[in-house]
Amino acid sequence: MLIRTHTCGELRDTHVGQTVNLSGWVNAYRDHGNLIFIDLRDRYGLTQLVFDPEDANEAGAANTGDKHAHTGMMGDADKLRNEDCIAVRGVVRIRRGGENPKLPTGKVEIVVQQLDVLSKTDNPPFLPDDNSTLPNEEIRLKHRYLDLRRPSMQKVLGTRSKAMQVIRNYFAGENRFLEVETPILYKSTPEGAREFLVPCRNMPGTFYALPQSPQLFKQILMMSGCDRYMQICRCFRDEDPRADRQPEFSQVDLEMSFVRRDQITEMMEGFVRRFWKEMCGYEVPTIQRMSYRDAMEDYGIDRPDTRYDLKIKDISTFAARTEFGVFKSVLEKGQDRPRFNSKRGVVKAMRVPGGADKLTRKITDGYSSLAQRFGAGGVAVVKVIKAEDGSPKLDTGIAKFLEPLKADFIREVGAQIGDTVLFVADTYAIATKAIGELRQQVARDMGMIPKPGAEGGPWNFLWVLDFPMFEKNKETGKWIAMHHPFTAPRDDQRDLFVNADVNDDDTLESIVSAGYDIVLNGSEIAGGSVRIHDRAVQAKVFQLLGLSPEQAKEKFSFLLEALSYGAPPHAGIAFGLDRLIMHICGTDNIRDVIAFPKTQIGADLMTRAPSKATDAQLKDLHVASTWVEKPS
RNA sequence: GGGGGCGUAGCUCAAUUGGUUAGAGUACCGGACUGUCGAUCCGGUGGUUGCGGGUUCGAGUCCCGUCGCCCUCGCCA
Numbered sequence: 001m002l003i004r005t006h007t008c009g010e011l012r013d014t015h016v017g018q019t020v021n022l023s024g025w026v027n028a029y030r031d032h033g034n035l036i037f038i039d040l041r042d043r044y045g046l047t048q049l050v051f052d053p054e055d056a057n058e059a060g061a062a063n064t065g066d067k068h069a070h071t072g073m074m075g076d077a078d079k080l081r082n083e084d085c086i087a088v089r090g091v092v093r094i095r096r097g098g099e100n101p102k103l104p105t106g107k108v109e110i111v112v113q114q115l116d117v118l119s120k121t122d123n124p125p126f127l128p129d130d131n132s133t134l135p136n137e138e139i140r141l142k143h144r145y146l147d148l149r150r151p152s153m154q155k156v157l158g159t160r161s162k163a164m165q166v167i168r169n170y171f172a173g174e175n176r177f178l179e180v181e182t183p184i185l186y187k188s189t190p191e192g193a194r195e196f197l198v199p200c201r202n203m204p205g206t207f208y209a210l211p212q213s214p215q216l217f218k219q220i221l222m223m224s225g226c227d228r229y230m231q232i233c234r235c236f237r238d239e240d241p242r243a244d245r246q247p248e249f250s251q252v253d254l255e256m257s258f259v260r261r262d263q264i265t266e267m268m269e270g271f272v273r274r275f276w277k278e279m280c281g282y283e284v285p286t287i288q289r290m291s292y293r294d295a296m297e298d299y300g301i302d303r304p305d306t307r308y309d310l311k312i313k314d315i316s317t318f319a320a321r322t323e324f325g326v327f328k329s330v331l332e333k334g335q336d337r338p339r340f341n342s343k344r345g346v347v348k349a350m351r352v353p354g355g356a357d358k359l360t361r362k363i364t365d366g367y368s369s370l371a372q373r374f375g376a377g378g379v380a381v382v383k384v385i386k387a388e389d390g391s392p393k394l395d396t397g398i399a400k401f402l403e404p405l406k407a408d409f410i411r412e413v414g415a416q417i418g419d420t421v422l423f424v425a426d427t428y429a430i431a432t433k434a435i436g437e438l439r440q441q442v443a444r445d446m447g448m449i450p451k452p453g454a455e456g457g458p459w460n461f462l463w464v465l466d467f468p469m470f471e472k473n474k475e476t477g478k479w480i481a482m483h484h485p486f487t488a489p490r491d492d493q494r495d496l497f498v499n500a501d502v503n504d505d506d507t508l509e510s511i512v513s514a515g516y517d518i519v520l521n522g523s524e525i526a527g528g529s530v531r532i533h534d535r536a537v538q539a540k541v542f543q544l545l546g547l548s549p550e551q552a553k554e555k556f557s558f559l560l561e562a563l564s565y566g567a568p569p570h571a572g573i574a575f576g577l578d579r580l581i582m583h584i585c586g587t588d589n590i591r592d593v594i595a596f597p598k599t600q601i602g603a604d605l606m607t608r609a610p611s612k613a614t615d616a617q618l619k620d621l622h623v624a625s626t627w628v629e630k631p632s
Numbered sequence: 633g634g635g636g637g638c639g640u641a642g643c644u645c646a647a648u649u650g651g652u653u654a655g656a657g658u659a660c661c662g663g664a665c666u667g668u669c670g671a672u673c674c675g676g677u678g679g680u681u682g683c684g685g686g687u688u689c690g691a692g693u694c695c696c697g698u699c700g701c702c703c704u705c706g707c708c709a
Contacts, residue, residue: 599701
């Protein structure tokens with residue numbers, strides 16, 4: 001077998017005259033009878049091969065002494081088809097038919113003297129060609145080995161590989177983080193996401209769980225004196241996937257000892273700066289900070305996309321003065337400070353500059369159904385148009401209710417001629433969420449979202465800080481940790497926290513944690529917190545979350561014990577690696593940045609996992625299936 | 633679990649209001665061709681219209697069910 005001397009991406013006119021070996025796949029063939037061109041592809045590029053019996057004889061005769069050898073070679077070359085795997089030996093020369101400017105190797109070609117057909121192909125279901133229409137994703141996933149041959153997919157794999165190197169260099173290489181592997185077979189801790197369970201053969205009736213994250217291991221590592229920990233780890237959550245979510249995904253997991261919030265954010269900001277610099281040459285400016293409260297008030301979401309200037313305003317006080325029935329009934333129960341658990345109503349408004357022309361009736365009707373999906377009654381609309389005398393005039397929708405207060409309204413929302421103003425009125429939680437979702441849809445409809453890579457700050461990074469410690473579960477009415485139960489209260493909240501009563505909703509809702517997220521263009525790319533390192537504080541959290549001391553011990557005794565043997569103050573964060581790569585690659589499909597992703601029901605279409613277990617396997621594991629096949 | 637979209641040749645798509653033998657490009661097979669690079673030209677193979685049922689004189693098209701993929705709500709401490 002011919003062993004390659006070069007790759008298909010590197011030969012230039014400086015190599016002319018050299019005898020080289022190349023290996024790869026047939027990307028295209030152009031058969032002119034006695035003259036055959038092959039574009040040979042490998043990971044590195046394309047190189048044109050030419051099969052010409054006369055040239056091959058001239059060049060090859062000296063080497064082989066066998067003029068008849070090439071008849072067989074031409075016969076084989078004639079049969080080459082796309083995706084055959086071959087190796088060749090030949091001489092580099094300047095192309096006789098002129099340069100192909102589309103290829104880096106376009107000046108040269110290889111006059112083939114010897115052809116090894118390493119592996120013929122069956123007719124492939126599709127060609128891994130970036131120039132033609134992609135086959136549907138189902139076919140691509142089923143034949144992933146073909147899909148990954150595609151140059152664009154190779155590029156993604158390369159980007160991902162480089163990203164992991166940059167990550168390790170920065171943390172483990174330059175900042176003395178210790179890379180430690182943590183178990184995949186872990187203990188079930190049924191809070192949070194649904195877990196994957198693994199039966200334990202040696203202890204009948206018991207199960208491991210796959211970790212949702214190595215959260216407690218990394219904290220224990222801090223208590224073990226590891227000081228700075230990093231891991232590029234796999235996490236598992238048995239929840240329905242989305243375009244940007246997979247049941248198994250990768251995190252860049254980090255933890256530091258003897259730090260407070262500012263040391264962590266500084267270290268991570270340094271990482272983000274390095275990462276974007278090395279991955280795409282972008283200089284990340286100082287990352288702006290925003291409180292959770294401001295994010296929810298101004299953007300209606302805890303991960304605001306600040307690339308476009310659309311802000312939400314609470315106009316409840318103004319709205320109470322109108323005669324519009326929806327506003328009045330929502331506000332009837334009075335107002336108070338924004339609270340997610342409050343039944344009291346608010347009216348939120350969003351001014352859309354230039355919306356009067358672009359947001360047609362059809363579009364704004366769609367906004368009502370959008371808002372309804374989030375529990376709101378609908379979206380009220382008013383347009384600000386130009387009256388005959390040139391002054392602003394309110395038009396359509398709820399114009400007649402606002403007209404008596406026109407001047408105040410225009411001042412209140414800062415409206416200008418040509419604007420549309422959208423309103424959502426409901427309880428604080430519903431109105432906030434609905435208008436936050438609406439804001440994103442409006443930005444898309446108005447074409448306000450710049451394409452990544454475009455000039456003018458395509459990357460908008462943002463720290464979101466000061467999350468609430470707790471939120472109430474809508475179904476059970478129980479308090480749950482907003483981040484996770486190991487998140488510390490912010491330093492200045494400690495007294496408030498240790499004295500809090502589980503029944504004191506107002507206080508519990510108001511306690512602010514030492515958590516932080518990094519948001520990029522409206523997507524959460526990292527989240528973390530200062531952790532609790534005080535056993536009493538940890539016990540208090542468990543108590544507030546409704547865990548009895550016995551339950552807390554059963555689930556987290558190892559943590560509570562570790563905390564009682566001199567636990568250092570520590571804090572950490574985790575980046576979603578897949579999301580980072582998605583941003584760098586400019587895709588909104590997580591499957592595009594994972595070599596072997598799963599479908600929406602967690603299936604691997606290539607290997608056909610998951611699959612049935614045999615009775616013998618189940619017996620070994622002391623497990624029985626209750627599933628009954630439906631009659632067909 | 634809910635809502636929506638899609639499923640026709642290996643692949644990408646078309647097929648009028650429910651109406652003749654389901655077409656095209658590409659891939660594949662055969663032939664021609666010595667400078668192509670989306671090669672070209674000639675000819676050909678290829679279909680249980682995802683699957684099952686129903687309505688109808690007649691179903692790719694309409695209805696019901698089911699399977700698969702995608703988007704989304706719930707969910708994702």
